[in-house]
Amino acid sequence: MLTSEIILAFILGAIAGGILITIFLPGFLKSIFRDTAKNTLSEVTQEVSSKQDEYEDDIAKQLKEIEKSINAANTAWTTNTTSITKEVKDLSKSHIQWAEALSNPGEQGALAEEALEVMLETAGLIKGVNFDTQQTESTEQGRLRPDFYVYTPDDGVIVIDCKAPMKLYREAIETEDEEQKKAKLKEHARNVLGHAKALGKKDYTQAIDRRTPDNVIMFVPNIAIYLSACEQIPDLVQQAWKNKVTICPPEAVYPILKNIMLTWQQKKLYENAEIIQKQAIEIHKRLIKFQGIFAKIGTNLNKASKAFNEGTRSWNSRLTPAFRKIEEMGVVAEKKEALEHLDPIEEEAGED
Secondary structure (H helix, E strand, O other), X not given: OHHHHHHHHHHHHHHHHHHHHHHHHHHHHHHHHHHHHHHHHHHHHHHHHHHHHHHHHHHHHHHHHHHHHHHHHHHHHHHHHHHHHHHHHHHHHHHHHHHHHHOOHHHHHHHHHHHHHHHHHHOOOOEOOOEEEOOOEEEOOEEEXXXXXXXXXXXXXXXXXXXXXOHHHHHHHHOOXXXXXXXHHHHHHHHHHHHHHHHHOOOHHHHOOOEOOOOEEEEOOOXXXXXXXXXXXXXXXXXXXXXXXXXXXXXXXXXXXXXXXXXXXXXXXXXXXXXXXXXHHHHHHHHHHHHHHHHHHHHHHHHHHHHHHXXXXXXXXXXXXXXXXXXXXXXXXXXXXXXXXXXXXXXOOOOO
């Protein structure tokens, strides 16, 4: 009976405990979870806040660096745009000047002469020595003044006259009308040939006191205007040649100038070689003469040495003993100075 009561009491206690656990356990667990979550959240929040501060510092530094880079780029951009703007203005001004020059025959000629002079100097020729400009010559035809005289090493001269027939060519390039373009290009070619014929009528051979080639060089400063004229008049070069004129663009005239410069250099080398040869012959003559003089000096020195040795032997063998006797007898000067023995000059073996 007692055992049944104990078991019943245990069962009732378990049931009551289960009911109490069911009632109070959720709240207890909830309280524990809430506290744990709060602690974990606080730790996470602190860690995130610490990382956030670090990230904010890094971002602030990077933003400052980006700001510096942007400021530097802005400064460089301002400087570059200012420079580019100035260069564009200068180019525009230069373009306007070139456009005006291309429409002005006088300016065209001046530009052609300037271009040729630069080429002459680039080739190594010296103004006033290897070439001259604007030399006026008087002939039966009147006064002639070619643009350039280029002197050759054989005392000759090459006459170069500059022509820049660009106006019609420029007009042909600028027009969009094909018929007008063709007409302008043909007129341009006839103009180039006309310049060559007019130049051929000037007889520079009578005006220059030097040997000159049969042909005068007509320099055109742009190969495009030369090729365009040749395209319109295929035998342009031959027709100009018949008038004793050779039409040369820069690409053709530069090799001629360079060849002249090389010829001058070869002549200079030849002249230097002749001078060196003459100097070598003269030095050889002087060396032979000096050798004779020096040999005489040696011969005379040898004779003087022999004479000195003969005198020494006579002094030591004859004069000194006689004076020794006088010294022994007391007949001496106030200052008692003994006579010294003289040593002969040693003569090299084999010498006379």
